[in-house]
Amino acid sequence: MLEGAKSMGAGAATIASAGAAVGIGNVFSSLIHSVARNPSLAKQSFGYAILGFALTEAIASFAPMMAFLISSVFR
Amino acid sequence: MITPNSPLEQFAILPLIPMNIGNLYFSFTNPSLFMLLTLSLVLLLVHFVTKNGGGNSVPNAWQSLVELIYDFVPNLVNEQIGGLSGNVKQKFFPRISVTFTFSLFRNPQGMIPYSFTVTSHFLITLGLSFSIFIGITIVGFQRNGLHFLSLSLPAGVPLPLAPFLVLLELIPHCFRALSSGIRLFANMMAGHSSVKILSGFAWTMLCMNDIFFFIGDPGPLFIVLALTGPELGVAISQAHVSTISICIYLNDATNLHQ
Numbered sequence: 001m002l003e004g005a006k007s008m009g010a011g012a013a014t015i016a017s018a019g020a021a022v023g024i025g026n027v028f029s030s031l032i033h034s035v036a037r038n039p040s041l042a043k044q045s046f047g048y049a050i051l052g053f054a055l056t057e058a059i060a061s062f063a064p065m066m067a068f069l070i071s072s073v074f075r
Numbered sequence: 076m077i078t079p080n081s082p083l084e085q086f087a088i089l090p091l092i093p094m095n096i097g098n099l100y101f102s103f104t105n106p107s108l109f110m111l112l113t114l115s116l117v118l119l120l121v122h123f124v125t126k127n128g129g130g131n132s133v134p135n136a137w138q139s140l141v142e143l144i145y146d147f148v149p150n151l152v153n154e155q156i157g158g159l160s161g162n163v164k165q166k167f168f169p170r171i172s173v174t175f176t177f178s179l180f181r182n183p184q185g186m187i188p189y190s191f192t193v194t195s196h197f198l199i200t201l202g203l204s205f206s207i208f209i210g211i212t213i214v215g216f217q218r219n220g221l222h223f224l225s226l227s228l229p230a231g232v233p234l235p236l237a238p239f240l241v242l243l244e245l246i247p248h249c250f251r252a253l254s255s256g257i258r259l260f261a262n263m264m265a266g267h268s269s270v271k272i273l274s275g276f277a278w279t280m281l282c283m284n285d286i287f288f289f290i291g292d293p294g295p296l297f298i299v300l301a302l303t304g305p306e307l308g309v310a311i312s313q314a315h316v317s318t319i320s321i322c323i324y325l326n327d328a329t330n331l332h333q
Contacts, residue, residue, distance in 0.1 A: 051319065054312040058258040061265035068268045072081040 020060030215328030
């Protein structure tokens with residue numbers, strides 16, 4: 001019973017990845033938009049996009065972190 | 076507490092030389108060992124490239140690497156922190172440079188198999204981010220005096236709204252102490268655990284003694300190999316991101332909403 005609930009909790013924790021997927025997609029779609037509008041800023045915007053990607057990805061990794069913690073640490 | 080064969084097993088802290096000072100647990104553990112190892116490797120690298128009074132005027136590959144790292148941080152400091160003269164900014168440079176080099180070498184060091192990721196422990200990253208938060212608060216009070224408290228209230232706010240806004244600005248400001256620590260720790264831990272889990276898949280499939288699993292085994296194996304690349308990228312970009320966020324916090328503390 002507890003084991004099943006733990007697995008369900010760990011699985012539910014990974015739902016949060018959907019938000020991160022939206023965020024990362026948004027970062028890169030904005031990059032493509034802005035580069036298409038002003039290609040001369042491509043290099044600078046790419047640097048900002050990588051920074052934004054890293055920040056979003058950092059939040060994204062909270063979800064697997066919680067999943068691992070729930071499934072491995074609690075007993 | 077952590078069961079063997081769990082993906083979190085790699086983060087266990089083991090005392091190598093047990094020591095106790097009174098009631099204080101002061102053992103030399105594997106995080107200390109790997110911190111010392113990385114620190115001595117970095118110091119050796121910097122020492123060897125700056126031999127003979129500053130290296131060669133035409134750098135070789137190692138010297139280029141060190142110069143690249145050294146040149147990278149002043150750019151960040153100059154870009155992110157505004158409104159100060161160059162000399163004042165240079166005061167912050169050594170601290171930010173040390174933080175960047177610390178993360179830059181500690182994070183990828185954890186990707187070496189059978190080594191220990193120092194930055195995957197919340198206590199270590201929290202200590203780092205909390206000490207930086209205290210330092211930034213001190214810098215803010217030093218530069219602005221009691222005007223530093225105006226950080227919590229933007230100019231031109233109607234008085235009835237002020238109590239809520241002070242609360243709304245203070246909570247994120249204090250949460251900064253936690254957030255950069257949590258960010259580094261969560262990235263390192265989640266990444267390393269997922270690599271470990273996927274390599275566990277590959278190993279279990281190989282040991283099944285079943286021809287179908289044996290044929291399917293390269294699947295998880297290549298996922299592990301493909302995941303190692305982004306992991307290294309995350310390790311390096313997290314060093315960059317945490318350095319940038321420190322610079323942004325420092326900019327907020329010195330310039331106060333300008």
